[in-house]
Amino acid sequence: MTETDSPVLELRDVAVELGGRPVLRGIDLTVEPGEVLAVIGANGSGKSTLVRTALGLVPTCRGEVRLFGTPLREFAEWHRVGFVPQRSAAAGGVPASVREVVASGRLSRRRLLRPTSRADRDAVAEALDQVGLADRARDAFATLSGGQQQRVLVARALVSGPDLLLLDEPTAGVDLLSQEQLAATLRRLVDLGTTLVLVLHELGPLAPLIGRTLVLGGGRTAYDGPPLASFTDVDAHAHAHHPDLEPQRIHTPGMTSPLDPQNRQEDRG
Numbered sequence: 001m002t003e004t005d006s007p008v009l010e011l012r013d014v015a016v017e018l019g020g021r022p023v024l025r026g027i028d029l030t031v032e033p034g035e036v037l038a039v040i041g042a043n044g045s046g047k048s049t050l051v052r053t054a055l056g057l058v059p060t061c062r063g064e065v066r067l068f069g070t071p072l073r074e075f076a077e078w079h080r081v082g083f084v085p086q087r088s089a090a091a092g093g094v095p096a097s098v099r100e101v102v103a104s105g106r107l108s109r110r111r112l113l114r115p116t117s118r119a120d121r122d123a124v125a126e127a128l129d130q131v132g133l134a135d136r137a138r139d140a141f142a143t144l145s146g147g148q149q150q151r152v153l154v155a156r157a158l159v160s161g162p163d164l165l166l167l168d169e170p171t172a173g174v175d176l177l178s179q180e181q182l183a184a185t186l187r188r189l190v191d192l193g194t195t196l197v198l199v200l201h202e203l204g205p206l207a208p209l210i211g212r213t214l215v216l217g218g219g220r221t222a223y224d225g226p227p228l229a230s231f232t233d234v235d236a237h238a239h240a241h242h243p244d245l246e247p248q249r250i251h252t253p254g255m256t257s258p259l260d261p262q263n264r265q266e267d268r269g
């Protein structure tokens with residue numbers, strides 16, 4: 001839990017260019033402690049870039065990012081932040097045991113050149129237990145199924161006891177049972193007060209967890225408000241009155257949904 005009332009994550013007018021092309025074009029976002037935010041949008045709309053920017057993995061060309069009230073360049077409490085990257089980006093040929101992969105998430109807690117402590121080992125065992133894979137600790141990571149690998153990556157992000165967990169498409173290519181197990185793990189974290197930011201292509205079993213949805217379109221905020229009943233409901237919900245969380249919508253002529261095929265082309269252009 002956070003000690004202060006500071007938002008967990010703030011982006012102010014953040015713009016990012018990659019390969020000379022604008023990818024994020026002025027994003028404003030404030031995530032409060034305990035929120036569960038789903039980031040959705042068409043392929044290439046900037047979802048992964050948004051998450052990577054929040055972690056300082058991508059340089060901004062404008063605007064400011066803060067974590068727990070601290071500007072990113074001064075932020076040092078990385079054990080408070082967990083990141084689950086896209087599995088395809090993280091899993092390729094990792095020659096390590098499940099336990100080693102999870103232990104690598106403990107590095108932000110460890111002192112340099114000190115051997116693994118009892119607390120480190122306990123934290124690794126507890127994180128594996130949380131994702132239901134305690135019995136696979138000695139197995140090679142590469143021998144696990146896609147869904148199991150995803151849960152190992154979640155355990156790796158949990159092992160430092162983060163207050164904020166960012167997950168980039170955690171359910172992509174994952175079987176339904178593993179999605180349900182992931183949803184149960186995330187539910188326990190939410191009940192403990194962990195803040196979640198989830199990049200998702202479809203909500204699936206995670207839907208009941210989601211408290212707020214951010215829709216990106218072409219690197220801009222197309223919608224920010226209460227969860228959408230379906231991914232094609234952007235317009236209807238953007239006009240609805242929500243006193244607690246006013247939806248924000250940037251007017252995009254003719255836009256029915258950022259996920260519609262005709263908008264995908266626009267997003268890439």
Ligand SMILES: Nc1ncnc2c1ncn2[C@@H]1O[C@H](COP(=O)(O)OP(=O)(O)OP(=O)(O)O)[C@@H](O)[C@H]1O
Nearest residue numbers: 018019023041042043044045046047048049050268
């Ligand atoms: N390193 C890079 N260099 C150049 N362009 C990049 C780079 N990384 C991403 N892009 C481009 O930035 C845009 C946004 O990419 P990003 O991965 O953030 O989108 P996304 O919404 O997460 O997409 P997806 O749903 O396909 O994962 C895309 O057009 C992508 O091609």
